[in-house]
Amino acid sequence: MWWVNLLIGLLAGVVSGMGIGGGTILIPALLFFSQISQQTAQGVNLLYFIPTAIIALIVHIKNRNVAFRIAWPIMLLGVLGAVGGSLLAIVLDGGILKKLFGGFLLLMGIYEFFKKDKKNNQPKKEATPN
Amino acid sequence: MKRETVKKVGLYALGGVVAGFLNGLFGSGGGTVIVPFMEECLKVEERKSHATAILIILGFTMVSLFFYGSKQFLDWKLALLVSCGGVVGGFIGAKVLSRLSGGAIRKIFGAFMVVAAIRMVMW
Secondary structure, eight states: OHHHHHHHHHHHHHHHTTTSOTHHHHHHHHHHHSOOOHHHHHHHHHHHHHHHHHHHHHHHHHTTOOOHHHHHHHHHHHHHHHHHHHHHHHHSOHHHHHHHHHHHHHHHHHHHHHOOOHHHHSOOSOSSOO | OHHHHHHHHHHHHHHHHHHHHHHHHHSSOHHHHHHHHHHHTSOOOHHHHHHHHHHHHHHHHHHHHHHHHHTTOOOHHHHHHHHHHHHHHHHHHHHTGGGSOOHHHHHHHHHHHHHHHHHHHHO
16 A cells, blocks of 8 residues: 555654654554564665755754754764664664553653643743744 | 864764764664754754754765765665655744644654564564
């Protein structure tokens, strides 16, 4: 069912605009509806992130919301972690990785659920970006 | 001055490496770490943290894709389909949802994540 996958993508796209990782919705949903490995589902999320991130970045750069001076050092230093994590992901057994992912998802879900909504507590400095 | 710089670089490295590692290991979730990190540790405002995180994770993603691809874990056809939906959804999210209060939506998705997580760990 191709339209199910299309719909999953749409939903994840809306959510990722909110700062909740789209992958936390996308990966479990893909695994639920199709017979793919944990790594392949994660790979789909990585690929999917590129076009959606570029679209979002264009909007954010226009609105001057991207702090480049902070982004570059974190990115360059963090790449070491990205290499380590990716290497571990591709050598682990899919079933074990799925359980680890589940544990991570559980923590993030609890965090999202109990996180205070800052926008309601603070006065708005700017109502609209432009 | 010099000591301050060392401290700052160390802090950047810690946040970056943890977010990069998790993003590589789980193919997602880097933003969930780096956004609160920037807000709490670097005192970057919420909106800017979200936007800046996208750029950072984009860098990590490029690196991770290389490794996933080396073991044939990339389903391009499925990714293309999902991305078509994602581009439309991402545009809606960036344009509309950044102005909405996400309190209720967050709780719904948080609950969804907990249910999905329990299912993944159990089966």
